[in-house]
Amino acid sequence: MKKLLKDRTGSASIMFFGFLFLLLLMTFLIIEMGATMENHDYAVSVLQRACNSAVEANIMDEYRADRVLMLDARGADEDFRSFVQNDLPSKYRVVINTVSCTASPPSMTATGTMTFPTIFSQYGFEEITVSFKVKSTNYDLD
Amino acid sequence: MTAKMKLHGYLRSKKGDSAVEFIMTAAMLVLTFAMLISAMIYVTQYYSASYICRRVVRTIETTGEYDEATVLALADDLGSDALDDLSIQIDATYCSGRRIQLRDEFRVMLTAEYRITIMQFGQRPIYVDLPIQIRLSGRSEVYWK
Numbered sequence: 135m136k137k138l139l140k141d142r143t144g145s146a147s148i149m150f151f152g153f154l155f156l157l158l159l160m161t162f163l164i165i166e167m168g169a170t171m172e173n174h175d176y177a178v179s180v181l182q183r184a185c186n187s188a189v190e191a192n193i194m195d196e197y198r199a200d201r202v203l204m205l206d207a208r209g210a211d212e213d214f215r216s217f218v219q220n221d222l223p224s225k226y227r228v229v230i231n232t233v234s235c236t237a238s239p240p241s242m243t244a245t246g247t248m249t250f251p252t253i254f255s256q257y258g259f260e261e262i263t264v265s266f267k268v269k270s271t272n273y274d275l276d
Numbered sequence: 277m278t279a280k281m282k283l284h285g286y287l288r289s290k291k292g293d294s295a296v297e298f299i300m301t302a303a304m305l306v307l308t309f310a311m312l313i314s315a316m317i318y319v320t321q322y323y324s325a326s327y328i329c330r331r332v333v334r335t336i337e338t339t340g341e342y343d344e345a346t347v348l349a350l351a352d353d354l355g356s357d358a359l360d361d362l363s364i365q366i367d368a369t370y371c372s373g374r375r376i377q378l379r380d381e382f383r384v385m386l387t388a389e390y391r392i393t394i395m396q397f398g399q400r401p402i403y404v405d406l407p408i409q410i411r412l413s414g415r416s417e418v419y420w421k
Binding site: 142144147149150153154157158160161164165168172175176179183186187190191217221 | 294297301304305308309312315316319320323326330333334337338378379414415417418419
């Protein structure tokens with residue numbers, strides 16, 4: 135064993151495979167991290183869109199005609215949950231913890247967690263769970 | 277006959293075998309390294325194109341309308357000049373002009389090419405054009421009365 139460890143024959147080949155392993159590891163990390171960030175950003179933008187749309191869709195027009203902004207809080211809450219369920223692809227699992235709305239000014243804040251798989255999760259890597267918080271306030275009188 | 281024997285002896289000589297092994301391994305290592313670096317650059321360019329596409333989608337979502345000049349200016353600001361032949365196509369149903377009604381879906385397709393130069397002999401490089409195609413969809417957040 136000692137003789138084998140001291141033998142310098144083929145040391146360049148071993149160094150070559152060592153470098154190759156490091157480079158492949160870096161490539162793997164770049165692909166995995168890039169895809170994870172992309173998935174996370176996509177989910178956050180869909181959640182933010184759902185929040186904005188829920189507020190925009192539930193401004194009560196009878197008040198807006200008098201230049202007063204009032205939100206139908208219950209409708210906004212229901213719409214937000216419905217938009218999130220319809221818009222996010224099935225690979226995402228979203229748990230909405232709280233949805234709080236204020237009628238005037240029309241505002242909504244939602245918190246929760248989302249879980250999604252990574253590219254290499256099929257090889258035993260765990261799914262990623264991150265918390266989210268989205269907020270929307272509407273001041274549009276037109 | 278003597279020359280043949282000399283060549284035979286030269287080929288069987290073990291002197292300098294480590295140097296030859298090192299040169300061959302180093303050449304392979306450099307080649308593999310260059311290929312992996314090119315692959316990593318392509319992957320990062322793909323993510324960059326994907327980011328540009330997502331920003332375009334968010335801009336249309338928040339404004340509720342498609343303005344070609346704004347979209348091209350945004351892509352330009354985000355460094356689209358690193359990509360060749362970049363084009364952005366929008367597929368949407370407009371309620372009036374270029375306006376998209378609240379919750380109506382639209383699709384954005386970004387196509388581009390990323391050129392990897394393999395070798396350059398004088399003025400004529402040998403290159404490979406790798407395609408990049410991103411398809412995303414969004415929904416308008418603006419209610420048009």
